[in-house]
Amino acid sequence: MQSEHYVIIGNGPAANSAADILRKGDPDARITLISDEFFPYYHRHLLRHYILGKKSKEDLIVRPISYYRENRIRLRLGQKVVRIDLQTRTVFLAHMEKVHYTRLLICLGGKPRIPEIHYVYSEYFTAIKTIDDAEAFREQLPGIRSMVIVGGDLISVKMAASFLETGMNVRFLIDEDAFWPLKLDDDQRRDFTERLSARGAEVISGDVLAGVEPETEGGFRVRTRNGLSLSCDRIGAFFGLIPDVDFLVGSGLDIDRGILVNEYLQTQFEGVYAAGDCAQVYNPDLKNYWVSIGWDNALHLGQIAAHNILGSDKTADLPPLNLLNSDGVKVQTAWWRDL
Amino acid sequence: MPDHSKVNIATSRPDFQGESTHPSDIDSIRTNIPCQWACPAGTDVPGYIEAIYSGDHAGAYAINRSCNMLPGVLGRICSRPCEDVCRHGEIGLGEPVAICHLKRFAADHAPGEQLLASVMFPESGKTAGVVGAGPAGIAAAHTLSIFGHRVTLYDAFNEPGGMMLYGIPDFRLPRDILNREIRNLLRMGIERIMGVRLGKELTVRHLLDKHDAVVLAMGCYRPRMLGIPGENLPGVFAGLDLMMRVNGGETPRIGDTVLVIGGGFTAMDCARTARRLGAKNVSICIRNVAEDLTVTKDEIRETKREGIRIASLVSSTEMIGTDRVKGVKFKRNRFGGARGSSRSVVPIEDSDFVLQADSVISAIGQKPWRADLGPDLPEDLQFDLETGRCSVERLFGAGDFVRGASTVIECIGHGKQVAEIVDEAIMGRRRREKVVWFQPAENTHRKRTWDFIERQEMPVLEVTERMVSQDTEVETGLSPDAGLEESRRCYLCHLRYEIRIPDCIFCRWCIDVCPRNCIELTGGFDSGSDLSGETWRPTTRWNEIAGIVIDSERCIRCGECLRVCPTRCIHVFKVTLHDRMLPGTREGEN
Numbered sequence: 038m039q040s041e042h043y044v045i046i047g048n049g050p051a052a053n054s055a056a057d058i059l060r061k062g063d064p065d066a067r068i069t070l071i072s073d074e075f076f077p078y079y080h081r082h083l084l085r086h087y088i089l090g091k092k093s094k095e096d097l098i099v100r101p102i103s104y105y106r107e108n109r110i111r112l113r114l115g116q117k118v119v120r121i122d123l124q125t126r127t128v129f130l131a132h133m134e135k136v137h138y139t140r141l142l143i144c145l146g147g148k149p150r151i152p153e154i155h156y157v158y159s160e161y162f163t164a165i166k167t168i169d170d171a172e173a174f175r176e177q178l179p180g181i182r183s184m185v186i187v188g189g190d191l192i193s194v195k196m197a198a199s200f201l202e203t204g205m206n207v208r209f210l211i212d213e214d215a216f217w218p219l220k221l222d223d224d225q226r227r228d229f230t231e232r233l234s235a236r237g238a239e240v241i242s243g244d245v246l247a248g249v250e251p252e253t254e255g256g257f258r259v260r261t262r263n264g265l266s267l268s269c270d271r272i273g274a275f276f277g278l279i280p281d282v283d284f285l286v287g288s289g290l291d292i293d294r295g296i297l298v299n300e301y302l303q304t305q306f307e308g309v310y311a312a313g314d315c316a317q318v319y320n321p322d323l324k325n326y327w328v329s330i331g332w333d334n335a336l337h338l339g340q341i342a343a344h345n346i347l348g349s350d351k352t353a354d355l356p357p358l359n360l361l362n363s364d365g366v367k368v369q370t371a372w373w374r375d376l
Numbered sequence: 377m378p379d380h381s382k383v384n385i386a387t388s389r390p391d392f393q394g395e396s397t398h399p400s401d402i403d404s405i406r407t408n409i410p411c412q413w414a415c416p417a418g419t420d421v422p423g424y425i426e427a428i429y430s431g432d433h434a435g436a437y438a439i440n441r442s443c444n445m446l447p448g449v450l451g452r453i454c455s456r457p458c459e460d461v462c463r464h465g466e467i468g469l470g471e472p473v474a475i476c477h478l479k480r481f482a483a484d485h486a487p488g489e490q491l492l493a494s495v496m497f498p499e500s501g502k503t504a505g506v507v508g509a510g511p512a513g514i515a516a517a518h519t520l521s522i523f524g525h526r527v528t529l530y531d532a533f534n535e536p537g538g539m540m541l542y543g544i545p546d547f548r549l550p551r552d553i554l555n556r557e558i559r560n561l562l563r564m565g566i567e568r569i570m571g572v573r574l575g576k577e578l579t580v581r582h583l584l585d586k587h588d589a590v591v592l593a594m595g596c597y598r599p600r601m602l603g604i605p606g607e608n609l610p611g612v613f614a615g616l617d618l619m620m621r622v623n624g625g626e627t628p629r630i631g632d633t634v635l636v637i638g639g640g641f642t643a644m645d646c647a648r649t650a651r652r653l654g655a656k657n658v659s660i661c662i663r664n665v666a667e668d669l670t671v672t673k674d675e676i677r678e679t680k681r682e683g684i685r686i687a688s689l690v691s692s693t694e695m696i697g698t699d700r701v702k703g704v705k706f707k708r709n710r711f712g713g714a715r716g717s718s719r720s721v722v723p724i725e726d727s728d729f730v731l732q733a734d735s736v737i738s739a740i741g742q743k744p745w746r747a748d749l750g751p752d753l754p755e756d757l758q759f760d761l762e763t764g765r766c767s768v769e770r771l772f773g774a775g776d777f778v779r780g781a782s783t784v785i786e787c788i789g790h791g792k793q794v795a796e797i798v799d800e801a802i803m804g805r806r807r808r809e810k811v812v813w814f815q816p817a818e819n820t821h822r823k824r825t826w827d828f829i830e831r832q833e834m835p836v837l838e839v840t841e842r843m844v845s846q847d848t849e850v851e852t853g854l855s856p857d858a859g860l861e862e863s864r865r866c867y868l869c870h871l872r873y874e875i876r877i878p879d880c881i882f883c884r885w886c887i888d889v890c891p892r893n894c895i896e897l898t899g900g901f902d903s904g905s906d907l908s909g910e911t912w913r914p915t916t917r918w919n920e921i922a923g924i925v926i927d928s929e930r931c932i933r934c935g936e937c938l939r940v941c942p943t944r945c946i947h948v949f950k951v952t953l954h955d956r957m958l959p960g961t962r963e964g965e966n
Contacts, residue, residue: 120467133468153680154839247840262840286667291711293665293688305711324727325708326689 041066043346044128044136046118047144048072049081050332051313051339053100055142058343060108068110069136071128073117076168077102082332084171085199088178097168123289123306140308140346143285143296144339147278147314147330152214155187155274158249161257162187162274165196178203185210185259186273187246193275194229197238207238208267210259212245241265278330280315293317295328300352302342310346312338318353327355392949393815395956401812405953407929409869411458411475416789417444417515418953421458421475422870428482429863437486440479444788445515445561446540448553451480452851453544455641455783456672463867463932464827471831473866474854481859483553497524497957502802505530505587507574509558510538511784512775513593515791516798518561520591523799523807527566528587532573536562538595539776540784542620545645546847547652580749580771589770589798592749593791596742596776602637606695607738615642615739622649622846631734633657635704637692638739639669641783644676646737647684652846659685659731661692663709664721674834678850682839691723696730703732742781764794772798808955817871817950820935822864824891827934832862867933872949875937877923879945886937886946894930895937898923 043059045052048070056068079097086092105112120129121141128136149164165171183206186193197207211230230240241261248260249272259267280295290304291297295317302310302318313335317326329338337354344351396402406413411421420439427436440447456476459465465472502525506517509531517527535541536558540549562568572578574594583590599614601607613628615638621628634655636647639662647658662669665688666676680686694705708727712720749757759766759773766773774794775787800806835852836842842850854862875886875895887895899915900922912925926937926946938946 153677154683156677156681157836157838248838291665292667297665297711319710324724326710 041139042137043068043140043142044138045070045142045144046072046128047146047313047315048074048078048112048114049144049146049313049335050078051144051146051335051342052142053078054336054339055144055312055343055346056108056110058340059346060110062343062347069113069138070105070110071113071116071118071130071136073115074167074169075115077112077114079168081166082195084165084168085196087168088165088171088175089199089203090175094168094172119284121285121288121290123309126308138308141310142339142342142346143304143309143311143315144313144335145281145315146335148281149274150276150279151274152188152276155246155276158246158272159274161249161251161272163271164274165192166278181270182206183256183269184208184271184273185257185267185269186275187259188214188274188276189229190275190277193273194233196273196275197233198236201237206269208269209233209238209240210244210246210261210267211240211242213243278314280317280328282315293326297326301345301350302338302353303345308346310342312342320353320355323355391816393813395811395813395954397809397811402810402953404872404928404951405812408872408951409953410461410463411473411869412953414457414461415444416457416786417792418789419443419458419479420870420952422866422868423952424482425473425475425478425863425866426868426870428478428859429866433482433485434487436478436482440482441560444785445518446511446554446557446784446788447479448483448557449540449549450785450788451476451478451483452553453540453549454479454785455670457785463869464865469932470828474831474834474862477832477834477854478859478862480851481854481862484853485856485859496522497807499526500524500803502526502588503528503586504589504591504798504802505583506591506593507531507578507583508538508593508595508775508777509533509536509568509570510593510595510775510787511540512595512777512787512791512794513538513591514558514561515788516591516593516774516795517566517791518564519792519795520798521564521566523795523803525588525799525802528569529562529566530569530572530574530578530583532571532594534571536568536570542623543616543642543645545619545623545649547648547842547850548645550847550849574749580753580768584768584770587770588802589772591764591772591774591791591794591798592777593774593787594745594777595787596744596781598743598745599738600741600743602692602738602740604692604694606697606701609695609697609701610699611697611701611734612695612736612738613646615646615737616742618646618737619649622653627653629653630655633732633734634659634737635731635733635735636660636737636739637704638662638741639664639671640739640741641671641675642741643737643739644671644679646739648679648682649846650735650737651682651684652843655735657685658683659687661687661690661704661706661731663689663691665689678836681836682842689721691721693728695736701733701736703730704736705730742776744777744780762793763797764790765797770801772801805958807958809958811954811956813950813952813954815950815952817948819938819948820868820871820933822868822933822935824934824936826864827867827932829861829865831865832858869933870951871933872928872951873926873931873933873935873937874947874949875924875926876945876947879943880924881943881945882921882924883942885940885942889936889940891934891936892930892932894927894932896925896927897921898925 043066052070059068078099083092083097117131118128119131126138149166151159185208187210189211200207233240244261244263247262250258252258256270257272282292282296286292295315296311297317298304298311299319302312314330317328319326341351341353424436424439437447444450454476458475459472462472504520504525505528506513507530509529517529521527630650630653634650636643643660647660650658666686689709690706691709692704693707695701696703707723709721710724712722757766759778761779764772764774772794774791776782836850842848896914898912899920901912
């Protein structure tokens with residue numbers, strides 16, 4: 038019998054936790070991880086320390102390349118999947134190579150969300166999600182004296198704290214949609230505002246981004262609905278993350294916000310699963326689909342998917358509902374439902 | 377006997393020119409120029425984009441006008457079946473050419489009033505009545521007048537335009553553009569009788585007595601109902617009703633929170649109109665997901681940009697409220713059914729939830745209006761979906777009235793098509809046919825780098841500027857630079873590259889430079905038994921090679937093969953589709 042070839046698209050927590058379980062459960066199988074990033078599996082939450090120079094690139098790495106060699110996991114970095122043919126069970130890479138699979142696990146992760154209303158300004162926004170984003174920002178950091186942060190999410194609060202340490206002028210524009218997908222009540226909003234102000238950030242509450250123009254001598258001018266005009270070197274866009282699945286639309290997979298999977302993380306195609314930030318998971322108790330963005334959840338979903346690929350019938354747990362605990366922004370897991 | 381001699385340009389001389397009505401040559405339009413084939417009106421897309429590139433905007437407009445009649449209108453609101461099949465959008469080649477935006481670009485930059493480019497037939501002495509002055513009716517009336525018949529256009533409303541006027545909001549289609557283009561089409565001696573309704577002031581029998589043929593093109597005006605309790609509560613609008621009231625100048629009160637049910641163009645238009653009427657929270661509720669919406673991606677993006685939410689995977693089950701609608705009860709859906717099968721949604725049991733609303737707009741489509749055709753006509757009059765014929769002699773149907781709700785371009789295409797059938801019926805024989813022209817052409821002027829130009833985005837107004845009024849147009853049109861740049865992206869698929877096998881020395885240089893692997897050595901050719909198309913058997917064995925072919929379906933017309941060919945055995949032809957008068961028909965004065 039021909040052995041299995043498990044192909045995992047992605048190289049984050051979901052992909053790696055799944056690979057571990059697949060290797061343990063099926064010692065003979067071929068396992069391939071494909072990632073469009075050139076850097077091995079790293080801790081995203083440490084990126085802000087890397088930007089400030091407190092950590093080196095190597096400090097961010099979760100597991101060394103040798104780990105994959107020892108476990109006979111093929112790690113293909115810097116290779117982008119551009120198409121999946123579910124009928125022929127083939128993954129197409131950007132450099133025109135085809136990779137065949139017997140089972141496929143999709144862990145594409147999330148990408149920075151830009152609300153449609155601000156889409157026209159996206160070329161002026163700086164988002165920091167990957168190590169490449171962080172590296173580019175780190176190089177330019179000495180020249181950045183002021184920053185306006187729009188949107189606001191849990192990452193941005195931590196990033197802002199780091200930026201403030203460098204003496205940068207940080208202004209937060211918090212509108213009613215801020216901290217999406219969370220709905221903050223007034224107390225929570227005030228709490229955030231106070232915490233940010235205490236660290237030295239200027240918080241502009243209840244106003245909305247209404248325009249952005251690049252300035253001739255570099256930098257940007259941000260206009261707000263209430264008529265403010267803010268000049269800054271950078272505009273940080275932190276509107277949360279959304280599943281990064283655009284290229285799969287039309288592939289045959291059911292895509293809504295993310296890849297729609299049942300409670301076993303299985304898509305409608307046999308042997309094809311999705312886990313982590315890119316999955317929109319059905320929950321029989323909620324009677325609805327949910328998406329969760331976050332490290333711990335990705336680890337959990339990756340494990341569940343791997344167990345099910347190996348023949349189990351495990352269901353995914355919902356992440357905890359209390360997203361914000363009172364003493365700060367500790368919770369990294371966020372989940373949202375449609376409506 | 378029709379001339380079925382097939383043109384074999386692969387063995388023709390390089391300076392060959394000629395025309396053909398052979399099915400395989402007509403079919404070559406489908407395989408070579410997919411955009412033109414996909415257009416229900418058969419618009420010569422590469423022809424007009426080439427004209428735009430050479431700065432001839434009037435020419436580009438004229439090409440459009442002769443095919444689809446309303447370039448300025450369609451350049452804004454067309455559903456763009458052409459872009460779905462554009463070769464530039466194939467996997468690995470990037471985004472489709474912005475064909476629709478270029479159509480508008482030509483209309484924006486063409487000088488005012490345009491003369492008609494079509495060949496006119498002499499006066500026939502026959503008359504035709506067309507009921508319904510929407511896209512199908514206007515297209516049929518215009519085409520019939522080209523055929524030399526005296527045409528009378530009837531409509532229940534006071535202005536021609538039909539669904540374009542009453543169903544599409546001003547902010548997508550400015551009325552001055554619509555009115556100008558309709559006026560332009562109808563000024564060819566078409567008599568207009570407006571404000572008369574079939575079943576009231578008119579009967580089909582009366583019209584059949586008066587005219588040699590009658591075309592019914594009354595469209596689809598009867599809203600489909602959801603069939604759920606509470607549907608008739610005050611505060612529940614039918615989508616088309618709302619659009620007609622707003623387009624008629626009313627400003628209905630709809631409150632702050634509006635739910636739109638349905639996922640077509642009308643639903644999008646209603647949601648965006650609701651925002652302009654002052655609603656703050658507008659959600660479009662669809663039973664499946666955004667991927668399944670029939671509207672264009674641009675439309676979805678602009679709708680979302682205006683702050684409108686799309687709530688996917690929900691089905692309405694009841695309208696809540698006693699004397700006025702207060703909300704809608706929904707069930708959630710999930711994708712289910714057989715694994716690996718098509719996209720079927722199933723409701724999740726006990727997943728009911730209620731969304732509050734001040735108004736609900738139900739926009740799940742329309743049905744044709746069939747009542748009151750007249751006392752002496754069969755009640756279930758059936759029309760042929762292609763030809764528009766029915767059991768009553770000299771009576772035809774066109775557009776949405778016979779085919780159900782569709783798009784403006786489909787109605788125009790069908791109106792034209794039915795007019796040809798009507799002409800055949802009135803005159804007793806076919807007088808016009810499709811013919812493919814082959815002309816020798818130069819190698820493409822395009823540079824290979826142009827294949828990597830990004831699709832030009834349509835500039836739009838900022839959201840706050842849009843909301844000023846119902847008639848502030850959102851899309852502002854491509855700039856002259858952007859229009860020129862976009863026109864460079866078209867591969868010009870009407871060019872066809874052919875290798876003249878007797879002159880080929882099989883050096884295979886063309887195969888080496890070809891960026892798409894579309895040149896193949898072949899062991900032989902097979903002709904399709906139905907006369908459509910030709911296939912070949914690829915081979916790599918030297919002793920089997922009988923020829924070499926360029927696969928026109930894959931070819932991106934980059935011209936690299938011709939540039940390297942040492943024997944100049946690759947020839948370029950321009951292939952275009954035309955209407956030809958059949959012998960015995962005298963050309964009239966234009």
